Amino acid sequence: MTKRKMIITHSIHESYIQDIQEAVPDWEIIVGKDPHIWQEHLQDAEIIAGWKKGIAELLEGDNLxxxxxxxxxxxxxxxPLSVLSSQNIKLTSAAGVHAYPISETIFALMLALTRKIDQYVKNQQQKKWHHADINLEIHGKTIGIFGFGAIGKETAKIAKAFGMHVIGVRFSGKSDPYADEMYTAEELDEILPKCDYIAVTLPxxxxxxxxxxxxxxxxxxxxxxxxxxxxxEIADEQALIEALRDKKIAGAGLDVFEKEPLDENSLLWELDNVIITPHTAGSTEHYDQRLIRDIFLPNLKQYLAGEDPPINLVDYKKGY
Known part of the structure; x- marks a missing residue:
């Protein structure tokens, strides 16, 4: 009898492999970052954890x-969401894994810009003792959090510790105990003049x-x-550059860009009111643990019971 197969396209700790194998003792599990490890198994895999180049071509084949x-x-x-949907392939995301590291990054950027830490680092490199005209603080200010999922909610919790007024934005408009006000995206223009900080966590x-x-x-x-x-791409990058250059807004902390890596000729590199990080806001020592033990294994249990994996099941119509 042919074993059912699972591919994990990442190199993970042996303890996590053992946890998964215990859940599916009769399955063959192929694990590894190198495509040569799992490429020949793509046509036979029932479950794939991780998305790499070459998998899209698999979806075009027969007898999937x-x-x-x-x-x-x-x-x-x-x-390729439309292809996955047409093939009736379930897709679950890693949403929630990043709540702690990304909320920390949001406040790291907010605090650095507010307290001019980036400018002081530059001054330190030049052995320059200068006040940098620092005069702002976060306490008591208003933050607009666009996207009130796990990341947005954790950001709101931290904001409340600073005594901030929290305006949340989610497509459903459903209230949340950590938001003082909740709006929908259609009310965007009404919210913006109220906010001292805008934090975008939307898909x-x-x-x-x-x-x-x-x-x-x-x-x-x-x-x-x-x-x-x-x-x-949630922000029109050229419009953002112009707003920053012309001081229409005070500054920006950016971890994501329309094209990545950010082109070395981009004016964003040159602006003194911008802090750039290379799409690392979600990086954390606990990434694999949270993904496998909090999302994948509980979903796997339900899948084996003949049910749809319930955690982070992507709605193809919504795109997330």
Whole structure:
């Protein structure tokens, strides 16, 4: 009898492999980052955890056995969602894995910009003792959190510790105990003039692409800061550059960009009111543990019981 197969396209600790094998003792599990390890098994795999180049071509073949893909990332916009949907392949994301590291990054960027830590680091390199005209603080300010999932909620919790007024934005408009006010994305222009900080944690979809453009940046306070850890294309990058260059907003902390790596000729590198990080906001020592033990294994248990994996099941119509 042919064994059912699972591919994990990442190199993970042996203890996690053992946990998975215990859940599916009769399955063959192929694990490894190198495509040569699992390429020849793609046509026979029922479950694939992780998405790599070459897997898309598999979906074009006949006699496909693939039933479920577990993404290793929270965002799935780079995957062929329409093809997966047409093949009736279940897709679950890693949403929730990043709540702690990304919320920490959001506040690291907010605090650095507010307290001018980036400028002081530059001064230190030049052995320059200068006040840098520092005069802002976070306490008591208003933050608009666009995307109120696990990351947005954790960001709101931290914001409350700073005594901040929290405005949440989610497509459902459903209230949350950590938000003082909750709006929908359609009310974007109404919210922006109220905010001292904008934190974007939204996924990239047709509805969120270029959600922030020249008009939106013009509605923000000249003293406000824009933090984007969602996806680069949620903001019109040229409009953002112009807003930063012309001081229509005070500054930006950016972990994501329309094109990555960020082109070395981009003006964002030159602006003194911008902090750039290379799409690392979600990096954490606990990534694999949270993904496998909090998401994949519970989903696997339900899948084996003949049910859809319930945690982070992607709605193809919504795109996340």
């Amino acid at each position: 056995k693939l039933k479920w893909i577990q993404s290793w990332s929270a965002g799935v916009n780079y995957m 990239l979809t047709d509805e969120t692409k270029h959600l922030f453009g020249a008009k939106q940046f013009s509605l923000m306070k000249p003293s406000s800061f824009f933090i984007n850890i969602g996806r680069g």
